[in-house]
Amino acid sequence: MANTTIPSQPGVDLVPGADPTAQLLAVRNLHVEFRTTAGVAHAVNGVDLTLDAGETLAVLGESGCGKSVTAQAIMGILDTPPGYITQGEVRYRGVDLLKLNEDDRRRVRGRQIAMIFQDALSALNPVFSVGFQLAEQFRVHAGLSRAEAKKRAIEQLDLVKIPAAKQRINDYPHQFSGGMRQRVMIAMALSLNPDILIADEPTTALDVTVQAQIMRLLAELQAERNMGLILITHDMGVVADVADRISVMYAGRVVEEAPVHDIYASPSHPYTKALLESIPRLDRKGQELSVIRGLPPSLTNIPAGCAFHPRCRYVQDVCRTDPTPPEYQVDQGRHSRCHFWKEVLGRA
Amino acid sequence: MPEVVLETRNLVKHFPITRGIVFQSKVGAVHAVDGVNLTLHKGETLGVVGESGCGKSTLAKLLVGLERPTSGQIIVNGVDTSTLTGEQMRRSRRDIQMVLQDPYTSLNPRMTVGDIIGEPFEVHPDVVPKAERRARVREMLDLVGLNPDHINRYPHQFSGGQRQRIGIARAIALKPKIIVCDEPVSALDVSIQAQVINLLEQLQSEFGLSYIFIAHDLSVVRHIADRVAVMYLGKVVEFGGDTEIYDRPTHPYTQALLSAVPVPDPTLRGHRDQIVLEGDVPSPADPPSGCRFRTRCWKAQEICATEEPALVERPTSDHPSACHFAALRDVVHSVE
Numbered sequence: 001m002a003n004t005t006i007p008s009q010p011g012v013d014l015v016p017g018a019d020p021t022a023q024l025l026a027v028r029n030l031h032v033e034f035r036t037t038a039g040v041a042h043a044v045n046g047v048d049l050t051l052d053a054g055e056t057l058a059v060l061g062e063s064g065c066g067k068s069v070t071a072q073a074i075m076g077i078l079d080t081p082p083g084y085i086t087q088g089e090v091r092y093r094g095v096d097l098l099k100l101n102e103d104d105r106r107r108v109r110g111r112q113i114a115m116i117f118q119d120a121l122s123a124l125n126p127v128f129s130v131g132f133q134l135a136e137q138f139r140v141h142a143g144l145s146r147a148e149a150k151k152r153a154i155e156q157l158d159l160v161k162i163p164a165a166k167q168r169i170n171d172y173p174h175q176f177s178g179g180m181r182q183r184v185m186i187a188m189a190l191s192l193n194p195d196i197l198i199a200d201e202p203t204t205a206l207d208v209t210v211q212a213q214i215m216r217l218l219a220e221l222q223a224e225r226n227m228g229l230i231l232i233t234h235d236m237g238v239v240a241d242v243a244d245r246i247s248v249m250y251a252g253r254v255v256e257e258a259p260v261h262d263i264y265a266s267p268s269h270p271y272t273k274a275l276l277e278s279i280p281r282l283d284r285k286g287q288e289l290s291v292i293r294g295l296p297p298s299l300t301n302i303p304a305g306c307a308f309h310p311r312c313r314y315v316q317d318v319c320r321t322d323p324t325p326p327e328y329q330v331d332q333g334r335h336s337r338c339h340f341w342k343e344v345l346g347r348a
Numbered sequence: 349m350p351e352v353v354l355e356t357r358n359l360v361k362h363f364p365i366t367r368g369i370v371f372q373s374k375v376g377a378v379h380a381v382d383g384v385n386l387t388l389h390k391g392e393t394l395g396v397v398g399e400s401g402c403g404k405s406t407l408a409k410l411l412v413g414l415e416r417p418t419s420g421q422i423i424v425n426g427v428d429t430s431t432l433t434g435e436q437m438r439r440s441r442r443d444i445q446m447v448l449q450d451p452y453t454s455l456n457p458r459m460t461v462g463d464i465i466g467e468p469f470e471v472h473p474d475v476v477p478k479a480e481r482r483a484r485v486r487e488m489l490d491l492v493g494l495n496p497d498h499i500n501r502y503p504h505q506f507s508g509g510q511r512q513r514i515g516i517a518r519a520i521a522l523k524p525k526i527i528v529c530d531e532p533v534s535a536l537d538v539s540i541q542a543q544v545i546n547l548l549e550q551l552q553s554e555f556g557l558s559y560i561f562i563a564h565d566l567s568v569v570r571h572i573a574d575r576v577a578v579m580y581l582g583k584v585v586e587f588g589g590d591t592e593i594y595d596r597p598t599h600p601y602t603q604a605l606l607s608a609v610p611v612p613d614p615t616l617r618g619h620r621d622q623i624v625l626e627g628d629v630p631s632p633a634d635p636p637s638g639c640r641f642r643t644r645c646w647k648a649q650e651i652c653a654t655e656e657p658a659l660v661e662r663p664t665s666d667h668p669s670a671c672h673f674a675a676l677r678d679v680v681h682s683v684e
Contacts, residue, residue: 062537177628178400207399207564209625212608216624234538237567237610241617260614278542280571282609283680285590288549289542289571295507296537 015095015108022094024228025051025074025113025196030088032069032252034299035081041299043069043083045252048327053195054226058243058260060233064296066252067232071198074230075115076105092196111141114189118201120181124173130157130184131169134191141192156187160217179210183217190221197222200232215242236279240264245333248272251297251307253324258334268336268345270312306338314340352426353558354388354411354444354526359420361406365633378633380406382582383420385659388526393552393559395573395590397566397605401629403582404562408530411560412446413437425525442472445519449531451511455503461514462499465489468521475522488517492547509540513547520551528560533568545572566609570594578602581632581640584659588667598665598674601641607679621679639671647673 032044044066051057061067072078074090076097089096092112097105117123125133134153138144144152150169157165160183173181182202189197199218203211219242222229233239239246239260246263248256248271256269267273277290294311297303303310309319318339319325327335330345338344362377381403388394396404409415411422413429422429424440432440445468448454455464465485469476476484486496492513494506503511512532519527529548533541549572551557563569569576576593578586578601586599597603604623611620625644630636636643642652651672659670 062539179628208566208608209399209604210628211610212622212624213626215610235610236538236612240612240614241610243614264612264614275538276612278539279612280542280545280567282567282570282594282606282611283613285570285594288546291542291546292539295509296539 015092015100015112016104018093018095020093023050023091024053024093025049025230026089026091027070027074028089028091030070030073030090031086032066032073032078032083033086034083039300042302043252043299044073045302046088047249047252047254049230049247049254051196051228051230053228054222056222056229056231056242056244058231058233058239058246059249060236060239060246061249062234062296064299065249066299067249068200070249071115071200071230071232075113075198076109077115107141110137110189110194111192112194113196113198114192114194115198115200116182116185116189116202118204120178120185120205121173123185124181126173129170129172130176134169134184134188137188137191152191156191157184159190159221160184160187162187178206179213182206182210182214186214186218186221190225193225194227195225196228196230198230198232201234202231203238204233204235211238218242236276248275251302252299253307253337254335255308255337256335258330262331262334266345268330268334268341269308269338270314270340270344271308273344274311274313314338314343316340350390350392352387353390353424354386354560355421355423356384356386356411357421357423359384359386359407359410359422360418361403361410361415362418376633379582379635380632381410381417382635384579384582384584386577386584386587388558388560390525390558391552391556392575393561393573395569395576396560396562396579397564397569397576398579399564399605399629401581401632402579403632404564404579405530407579408446408528408560408562411528412444413441414446438472442475442522443524444526444528445522445524447512447515447519447527447529447532450535451508451515452535454515455511457503460500460502461489461494461506464503464514465517465521468518472522484521488521491520491551492517493543507540508536509543512536512544516544516547516551520555520557523555524557526558526560528562530562531564532561534563534565541568548572566606578605581629581635583640583670585641585670586668587659588669592667594680595678596666596676597679598662598667598669598676599641599671600645600647600673602669603677603679604644616681620681621677623679641671647671649673 027049030044030047034041034043047070059067073085090098131153134156135149138149138152154165154169162183203214243260245259247254250271256272274292278292292311297307305321306319306325309315325337325339328341330336360383361381362379364374365376366372367375398404410417462485465488466481469481489496494513533544561572573590575589577584580601586602604625607621607623627644630643638654638656639652642648657670657672659668661668662674665674
C-alpha cells in the first residue's frame with residue numbers, strides 16, 4: 001500500500017514522550033466507578049493488564065464483570081458522567097494516556113488504539129454511507145482530500161474481503177449482512193494502522209460460520225501488522241482458538257491470568273474452573289452440567305473479601321473478610337486471586 | 349419406540365411479499381419453512397439447529413399455532429390441528445407450550461410473577477379451580493427453583509436466569525406434553541446457562557415432557573438433544589440421532605457448521621478440520637434452484653442446480669441426508 005501521510009509502522013512519535021522500547025500497553029490498578037442515583041457501582045476495581053506487540057490477550061468474563069468498561073477506559077470513550085476513572089494508569093509505550101489532554105488523546109484514539117464493537121449495526125451511523133464513514137478518518141486524522149480518502153476507503157474494504165468494494169462503498173450499513181457489517185467495522189478500525197486493536201465481543205451477534213470467517217480475518221490482519229489484540233469475550237471456545245494469554249475477570253477484578261494452555265489444562269481460580277466445567281461441549285455428550293450456584297454480585301454491593309466467595313466451593317472464613325485475596329504467583333506469568341489456588345490446582 | 353406425540357408432514361410457511369398499499373399485489377414470497385417433516389416421540393428432545401434466517405423460529409411458531417401453515421399438516425397426539433375448530437384448538441394448545449428466547453421482553457413488566465404464571469389458568473379456567481390457583485402458582489415457582497414468597501414481585505426484580513425460570517414455570521403450568529423451546533439459553537450468561545439446561549432436563553424426567561429444542565449453539569444442542577435436525581434455508585438437510593449428526597455427519601453444510609464451532613481446548617488449535625464457508629446465506633425470498641446449499645458448497649456439481657436432493661438415507665449415509673454427494677467426514681472427534 002503506497003502511503004505517504006501515514007507511516008506503515010505507526011509512529012510512536014505521535015504521542016509526546018512515547019518510548020518505542022517500552023511495553024505496548026500496560027494497565028495498572030485501574031478503578032472505574034459509575035455514580036448513579038441508585039448508588040455508586042464499582043465496575044472496575046484494580047485491573048492490571050499488559051499487552052505486547054503481536055500478542056492476543058483475551059479478557060474473559062460474564063456480563064457485568066467490567067470487561068467492556070475496562071476497554072472503554074483504555075480507549076478513552078467512557079461516558080463521563082456517570083463513569084469516572086478514580087485511580088490507575090493506562091500506559092501506551094510508557095505514556096500514561098489518562099494524563100494526556102483531550103486533544104492529544106483524540107490523536108491517539110483510532111490512530112494507535114482502535115476498537116471494534118459487538119453490534120456493528122448500532123456502532124455504524126445509519127445515515128451515512130460506509131464509504132463516507134471510512135473516509136472520514138482519513139480526512140480528519142491524515143488530512144487527505146475527499147477523492148484520496150475515498151480511494152483509501154475502497155482499499156480498506158478490499159482488505160477485509162468485501163466483494164465489489166467499489167460499488168459497495170456507497171451503500172448504507174443496513175444494506176450489509178451482519179458479517180459484512182462487522183468487516184466494515186474492522187476495516188474502519190484498521191484504516192489508520194493502529195498497533196493495538198480492542199475487539200469487544202466482535203462475533204457474539206454472528207452465526208458460527210460467519211464467526212469463523214471473521215476470526216480468521218482478524219488473525220490474518222493481526223499477523224500481517226504485528227498488532228496487539230485485546231479480545232473481550234465470554235465465549236471460552238473462541239478464546240481457546242485464538243488467544244495467547246487470558247485474563248479472567250469477575251466483579252471488576254482480574255481473578256486469574258495465565259497463558260492459554262495452562263488455563264484450560266489446570267485453572268488456578270475456582271471461578272475459572274467452575275466456568276470450564278459448566279459449558280456444554282461439542283465434542284462431548286455430557287452428563288449433568290455442573291452448576292455455579294447463585295448469581296454474579298451486584299456492582300453496587302460487591303461482597304467483602306473475595307467477591308466470588310458466596311458462589312465458591314472452596315470457600316473458608318478467610319475469604320469472607322477484607323482484604324480481597326492478593327495476586328498469588330502460581331507460575332511464571334500466572335497469577336490467581338484465590339487464597340486456595342494450590343487446592344484448586346490440586347497441588348496441596 | 350415410544351409413541352409419537354408430534355408430527356409435521358410437508359410443513360410449508362411462505363410469507364408473501366406485497367407491493368402497493370391499497371391494492372396489494374403479491375410479488376413474491378419468503379420461503380421461511382419449506383416442506384419440513386419431523387416426528388417427536390414421548391419423553392424425547394429433538395434439537396433443531398441452523399443459522400439465523402434458516403426458518404427455525406418460524407417452525408417453532410407454526411408448531412404452537414402462532415402462525416398458520418401455508419400448507420402441510422401438524423399432528424399433535426394423532427390429531428391434525430388444521431381440522432380443529434376454535435374451541436378444540438384452544439384445548440389442544442394445553443398440550444403444547446413454548447419457552448421464548450428473551451426473558452427480558454417475553455414477560456410483561458406490569459404483571460407480577462404470580463399473574464404471569466397464573467395467566468394460563470385464566471385462559472383455560474377449567475384446569476384449576478379459582479381458589480386453588482394461587483397455591484398452584486406457588487407450587488410452580490418452587491418447582492423451577494424460585495422462592496414461592498416472591499409471588500408478588502415484578503419481572504425487573506429478577507435476574508436473567510431467574511426470569512427464564514419464570515418463563516419455564518409459565519410453560520409448564522398447564523402440564524403440557526410438549527414444550528417448544530426457542531433459543532431458551534442464548535440470552536443468558538454462561539454460568540447461568542447450565543442452571544437452566546439442568547432445570548429443563550430435570551423437569552423432563554419428572555413429567556415425561558417432550559422438547560423441541562431450537563438453538564443456534566450446537567454445543568448446547570449436543571448436550572440436551574436425543575435427535576437433531578439441521579436446517580438450511582427452510583429445509584431440513586440432515587436428520588439423525590445425536591451421535592449420527594455429531595460424529596458421522598454426511599451433509600456438507602452440517603460438516604461446515606460443526607467445524608466452525610470453537611471447541612474450548614487450545615491443544616486442538618490448528619489440528620481441527622476447519623471448513624470456512626464463503627459468503628452469506630442466500631435470501632429466502634429467492635432461494636437457489638435445486639440444492640439450496642449449492643451456492644456455498646465445495647462439492648457442488650451440475651446435478652445440484654437441477655435436481656433437489658431428497659432427505660433420505662443413502663448408501664453413504666446411515667441416516668437421512670439431503671445431499672447428492674453425501675459422504676462421511678469426521679469433523680468433531682468426540683472425546684469420552
